[in-house]
Amino acid sequence: MVTSGSGAASGGAGGSGEFGGAGRPVDRDGLIAALRDLPGLRLGIMGGAFDPIHMAHLVTAEEALAHLALDQVLFMPAGDPPHKSRQLAPAEFRYLLVSVATAPHPRFSVSRFEIERTQVSYTVDTLEYLAGIVPEGTEMFFITGADAVLDILTWKNPARVLELATFIAATRPGYDLAKLSGLLAKLRSETVGLVPEARVKTLEVPALAISSSMIRERLAASKGVRYLVPESVAELIEKSGVYASGGPAAAEERKCAK
Numbered sequence: 001m002v003t004s005g006s007g008a009a010s011g012g013a014g015g016s017g018e019f020g021g022a023g024r025p026v027d028r029d030g031l032i033a034a035l036r037d038l039p040g041l042r043l044g045i046m047g048g049a050f051d052p053i054h055m056a057h058l059v060t061a062e063e064a065l066a067h068l069a070l071d072q073v074l075f076m077p078a079g080d081p082p083h084k085s086r087q088l089a090p091a092e093f094r095y096l097l098v099s100v101a102t103a104p105h106p107r108f109s110v111s112r113f114e115i116e117r118t119q120v121s122y123t124v125d126t127l128e129y130l131a132g133i134v135p136e137g138t139e140m141f142f143i144t145g146a147d148a149v150l151d152i153l154t155w156k157n158p159a160r161v162l163e164l165a166t167f168i169a170a171t172r173p174g175y176d177l178a179k180l181s182g183l184l185a186k187l188r189s190e191t192v193g194l195v196p197e198a199r200v201k202t203l204e205v206p207a208l209a210i211s212s213s214m215i216r217e218r219l220a221a222s223k224g225v226r227y228l229v230p231e232s233v234a235e236l237i238e239k240s241g242v243y244a245s246g247g248p249a250a251a252e253e254r255k256c257a258k
Contacts, residue, residue, distance in 0.1 A: 020109030021102050029133050030111040032072050041138040044073040045130065045165070047123065048144055049081060051088050051212050052237060053101045054229045059207040060170045064143045065107060067203060068168070072107050073143070079114040079121045082155060089242050091115035100232040122156040127164040140165040145208070146175060149200065153183055159191045162199040169200060172208035219243035 020026040025033040035041055046061050053075075061073045077094050088094065095115055102108035113129060114121040123142065130140060144152070146169040152161060161167075169180060180200070187196040215225055222245055225234055237243055 021105040021107060024106055024109075026109045029130075030074050030109045030113070031134070032107070032109060035071050037135055038071060039135060039137050041072070041135050042068065042070045042141070043130075043134060043138055044068065044070040044141045044143050044168075045126075046073050046075045046143045047078065047126070048076075048148065049078045049088055049212065050075070050094050050098050052094065052215055052229060052243065053098050053233060054210050054212060054215050054225075055227070056205065056207040056210040058101060058105075058230070060143060060203070060205045061108065062105075063203060063205050064141065064168055064170075068141055070107070070141065072109065075102055075108065075110045076113065076126060077110070077115055079117050080119070082120050082122065093240065093242055097233050097236060100236060101230045103232075123152045124155075124157045124161045124164070127161060131164055141168050142166070143168040143170065143203075145169070146171045146177070146180060146202065150179055150183060153187065153196075153200075158187060159194060162187070162191075162194060162196055165199075167200045169202045170205050170208060171202050173204055173206055175204075177202065216243055220245050 020030070020032055027033050027036055031043075044061065044064050046057065046064075048057065050057065061075070064070060065073055075098050077091065077098050078088075079091055081088075092115070095110065095112065099110050102110055114126060117125075119125075127140065127142065131138075134140070142165040144167075149167050149169040152158070152167070171177070180202075184196040184200060210228055215228060218225055218228075219237065220243065225237070229237070
């Protein structure tokens with residue numbers, strides 16, 4: 001998982017002396033070293049394709065950090081997610097963008113676990129792995145958009161997913177929660193000893209009007225994205241040409257739009 005290719009996911013040797021946000025040392029799994037043995041660690045996991053990462057992702061992570069009194073937010077770029085019908089930008093490039101975007105924050109770090117998996121990335125597998133390496137008594141919070149929560153809870157083993165982590169469904173103001181409420185009610189009838197509604201909480205984030213698809217569309221049309229993504233991310237995107245009008249991501253975006 002994190003910052004250098006290593007760990008159980010890849011079978012490589014675990015590195016030492018790696019750094020997360022604001023230069024804080026992190027261990028081979030992406031956990032901030034100073035928190036590695038913290039009893040009762042409150043760990044946020046920010047899941048998503050991050051194709052590309054943008055300001056709303058960072059604002060959501062910061063809101064969750066404060067609102068839920070988290071000790072750390074671990075960003076988890078998806079490798080081969082089951083719900084994406086289009087081809088994503090290269091995993092290593094998306095990981096790099098997330099790394100530079102989160103670098104200034106002392107409580108943000110990035111994981112390589114999913115991008116180094118050779119199988120499809122299901123949330124339950126990621127949470128099972130994390131549950132095995134975090135300190136005893138850790139409480140995990142999986143942070144993602146409300147639409148993604150709907151997808152996750154209809155994929156692989158939703159009951160186990162809810163046992164492993166509390167889900168934080170980030171929404172924009174005015175978001176219709178009817179579908180989410182209906183799914184939780186259905187899951188309640190299918191689970192024993194678990195109240196799904198207690199394991200899924202909503203977090204309203206005004207900045208969620210920004211989306212990765214909007215960023216990709218603007219870049220493909222040669223429009224600016226300043227103030228929509230961190231400056232360091234904008235610079236890397238511009239230099240790489242990945243999302244430019246003639247780049248691979250833009251071509252895939254046009255194909256999916258047809």
